[in-house]
Structures are given as structure tokens and as C-alpha cells.
Amino acid sequence: MFYSRVGVVTGANKGIGLAIVRQLALQYPESVLNNGPFLIYLTARSAHRGQAALRNLQEDAQLKAAKALAADGGLSEIRFHDLDITDSSSIRSFTEHVGRAHPDGIDFVINNAGIAMQGFDSDVVKTTLGCNYYSTLEACHAFLPLLKPHGRLVNVASTAGKLGSGYSEEIRSRFLSSKTEADVTSILKDFALAVETGSEKEVGFPSAAYAVSKAGLIGATRALAMAEKERGNNVLINSCCPGYVNTDMTRGRGSKTPDEGAQTPVMLAIGDLKDQTGRFWKDKKHENW
Incomplete structure (x- = not known):
């Protein structure tokens, strides 16, 4: 089948990712990009959980009522x-397939x-930066x-990931001036x-692996956008905060629905x-980092 539009969502078997897939299907008919059939790739590490998520969406009452899905x-x-x-x-396997x-x-x-891990030590930092940034x-x-x-x-x-009071002025300046x-x-x-030697606060970082990983992602997203623009590539590259959402990641404490x-x-x-x-971006508006 020919698809006019194709999109990919990573980490989409639950929580915000699953809701993103659902909302894409619901909102696409009114989107400025709507020019025909739309294929959404719901991706996840686990085939079992991914297939279960797909089945749930196929039986979703709101999607059915809106007649959003091709079926x-x-x-x-x-x-x-x-x-x-x-x-x-x-x-590599997925991108080659696509x-x-x-x-x-x-x-x-x-x-x-x-990912958002509990605790704080060099192993937590390595794993968190590894996934959320690298x-x-x-x-x-x-x-x-x-x-x-x-x-x-x-x-x-x-x-x-915003550069708040947990950062020294020097580290904050390094982030903001990064190109x-x-x-x-x-x-x-x-x-x-610095975390390996227990000196992260002394050199100007918060003791927070998730926060620093997301600060890095915001900065790198901005840098990637600038680099692609300089190459003459018109792709739009942005980062965003979905808000404090009630998911497994927030351990059920979030104030927003997925x-x-x-x-x-x-x-x-x-x-x-x-x-x-x-x-x-946050709440559909761009914010200062």
C-alpha cells in the first residue's frame, strides 16, 4: 500500500510513547500534513509488549469512534x-528496513x-547518559x-533539563554557549x-543523572538543528517537555494524563x-533553556 505520510515513534509500547501514537492517529485528519494515508511505526524493545500495545490501539474505543484507523x-x-x-x-536493522x-x-x-533510574552513582550516570543522550x-x-x-x-x-540553580554559572554558560x-x-x-570522584557539586553540576542527561539532549538537539540548517537541510529539529505525566517513569505521581x-x-x-x-518546547510553546 502507498502511504502519503510515514512517521516513527520510539519507546512507544506504554506511557507517553503509546499516547503519542494514539494522538497522531486522532489528530492527523486535521493536520496540515494530511495528504492521504498515514503509516505510524510503533517501536519498542520488547516484541511482546509492542505487539500487545498495538492490539490495544486496534481495539481503542476512541480511535474506533473517530474512525481514525484504516481498518x-x-x-x-x-x-x-x-x-x-x-x-x-x-x-541499523530498523533504519535499513525503513x-x-x-x-x-x-x-x-x-x-x-x-530511562529514569533511582539512585545516584557513576553506574547510574553512565547508564542514564548512555540511553538518554548518546x-x-x-x-x-x-x-x-x-x-x-x-x-x-x-x-x-x-x-x-532546564539550566536552573543546580548548575554553577560556569557550567550554565558552557551549555548556553555550546555550538x-x-x-x-x-x-x-x-x-x-566528576561523579566518579564525588565532586560533581564542587565543579558545578547537580547530583542528578536524569536532569543532566536531558540538559545534554536539549543542547545537542539545538546544536544538531544548527548544523543541519548550515548544511542547507530544511528538516525541523526540536526538543520538548511533555510535562509531569502520570506514567511508570514518574512512578504514578504525575499530574498530567499520557x-x-x-x-x-x-x-x-x-x-x-x-x-x-x-x-x-513545553505546552505547545517554546521556552528558554
Whole structure:
């Protein structure tokens, strides 16, 4: 079957990721990108959980009532594919599949996959940065060649990644003045090294692996957007905070529903952005980092 639009959502078997897929199907008919059949790749590390999520969406009462899915006469089809962004071979396998299946390119990727671990030590920092920063950026670079001109790349970050009082003025200035991914990576390497010696607060970092990983993601997303713009690539690259959502990641303490948390990532994927790129967004508005 021919699809006019194709999108990918990572980490989509539950929580915000699953809600993003659901809202994409619901909102696409009214989207500025609507020009025909729409394929959404729901990806997850676990085939069992991913397939279960797909079955739930296929039986979702609101999707059925809206006739959003192709099986009910709608525009959207949702297809599961396994993808573990922390595994380079999994990224390569999936992007090769997408490249073969859609030689004309895809329209957007929403990088939602991420982790939030309890505790704080060098192992937690290494694992958290590995997934939320390094693996997400590896996925970005693998997906970029697949995006159509004027495609979208959305990285789900967090307000926790904003440069608040936990940072020294020197570290904050380094983040804000960063121009390249390498600039941002050097800051995160300094953070990881400081944690190993227990000196992260002395050198100006908060003792918070998740927050620093998301600060890095916001900075690297901005740097990637600038680099692509300088190359003449018109893809729109943005990061966002979904808000404090009631999911497993927040251990049920969030104040937003997953559907509410999905609104900003969905807008950045299929809404009218007026060519804005390299920004950090929350509640459908861009915010200062």
C-alpha cells in the first residue's frame, strides 16, 4: 500500500510513547500534513509488549469512534517494529528496513525512548547518559538521512533539563554557549568524570543523572538543528517537555494524563511550526533553556 505520510515513534509500547501514537492517529485528519494515508511505526524493545500495545490501539474505543484507523475506514495504520535505541545493531536493522520500505523518505521521527533510574552513582550516570543522550543522538543521526525535505525530528526531553540553580554559572554558560554536539558531549563527559570522584557539586553540576542527561539532549538537539540548517537541510529539529505525566517513569505521581503529555510532541511532528527549529518546547510553546 502507498502511504502519503510515514512517521516513527520510539519507546512507544506504554506511557507517553503509546499516547503519542494514539494522538497522531486522532489528530492527523486535521493536520496540515494530511495528504492521504498515514503509516505510524510503533517501536519498542520488547516484541511482546509492542505487539500487545498495538492490539490495544486496534481495539481503542476512541480511535474506533473517530474512525481514525484504516481498518475502520480512517487514514492511519499503526505497525509494530522492534527497536532498541541502546543497541547499534537494532538501530541499523530498523533504519535499513525503513529505508527499503520507504525509498522516498519518511516524514518525522519522535524519539521518546528514555530511562529514569533511582539512585545516584557513576553506574547510574553512565547508564542514564548512555540511553538518554548518546543512544538518542545515535538514533537521530541514523534517522536523518531517511527524512524527507522539511521532515521533522522531535526529541522528548524534560523541564528537568532546564539550566536552573543546580548548575554553577560556569557550567550554565558552557551549555548556553555550546555550538556543536561535541561541545555538549564534552560537558557531559566532565559531569561523568566528576561523579566518579564525588565532586560533581564542587565543579558545578547537580547530583542528578536524569536532569543532566536531558540538559545534554536539549543542547545537542539545538546544536544538531544548527548544523543541519548550515548544511542547507530544511528538516525541523526540536526538543520538548511533555510535562509531569502520570506514567511508570514518574512512578504514578504525575499530574498530567499520557494523552495530555502527548500534545506537544504531536504538534511538533504534524503541526504548523512555521519553520521553527532548534527550540525547546513545553505546552505547545517554546521556552528558554
